[in-house]
Amino acid sequence: MTKNLLCFDLDGTLTRRELLPLIANEVGLEHEFEVLTKLTVEGTISFEESLRLRFAILKNIPVDIVQQIICHAELFGKIIEFIRNNSKRCFVITGNLDIWIETLMKNLGCRYFSSKVTASDNRLQSLDYILNKSTAINVLKRDYPQHNIIAFGDGLNDYPMFEAADKSVAIGLTHQPSRVLISKSNYVIYEEEALCRLLNTL
Template identity: 45%
Template sequence: MKTAFCFDLDGTVTSTEILPCIASELGVADEISTLTRATMDGLISFEASFRLRCLILSRVPPERICSIAKEIPINADILSFIQKNKNNTFIVTGNLDIWIQPILDLCGCQVFSSKGVYEGNILHVNNVLNKAHAISKIRASGYDRIVAIGDGANDAPMLAAADISIAFGGVHSPSTTAKNAAQYIIHEGATLCKMLHAL
């Protein structure tokens, strides 16, 4: 049985949410964190919230954002699993491709993400990823079984579309929406990877 492992990025592969780290550059970390948490809890739609957060954070130069992304802590157990299984592993993230490229390069697997481009100093968000659509595309590419791992409300459609769904909270507890959509709840990277190896 050909299995695809689909990981959310922020708060799942990484030990922290990426956008609040970028927000520290503008002195609006608390505001962005509050908006991120409200989104993760399902109080605000992901697309509306994400576009607003991108608008606020677009004042940070893209090269500075990439240097911040390089410093984001990553769960070592999960990263090792991804690198060893990169041919059948996918990062499925609502975050912008151009902001998270250093992390994606480190993971070395396939990616579904939101898409953005800078025209001069202006950021344009061209597409905000629908995670359920990503899972459909992955399944259509020849996978018999989908395992999905995520922590936020925006991960619930991905978790619901998967054959095996795991709400993961390494540092923060997964959102109630993610927990309700998942078959399993795991809080440690090493435990998660042991389960994934056993599947």
């Protein structure tokens, strides 16, 4: 019997708010991030360019402060409970930075893929690797050749993950998912309860 691996975006899919704007609001950098978010959504700059600029803006914020902000971010509780109960077949695939989200991921208890940084003395030093989400899907296909991979996400940067996955679900729990993403999706879901019902059938 073929089994399903479930791969979740983090921001806006598992969290009730996007994490980078949340961090920016907490440290008084709202305007800078509003501009970057607008340019990224409009496609004026790529996700990679946007992440590099966000890194430059936030690199001097102490790492432990960012970790605390992320750990207090509001999550979709029923989805998180499902992941914890099915941690061996659930994965988080996020462009966020490994050191920022490591405590949150430990609490989830599942494997994850992320962008990578070097940090020293509680500060970010360098942005070493920006995750392309299709890379994570291809690693899972290699490691679990007898499994189908189902991707869940909401933004344009999830499109490579949707292209590489066997099936995909566009999520509209936090905001309207990208039209491009919807065009690539097998399902579009706007309510947490509906998503949980789907997850329990997979």
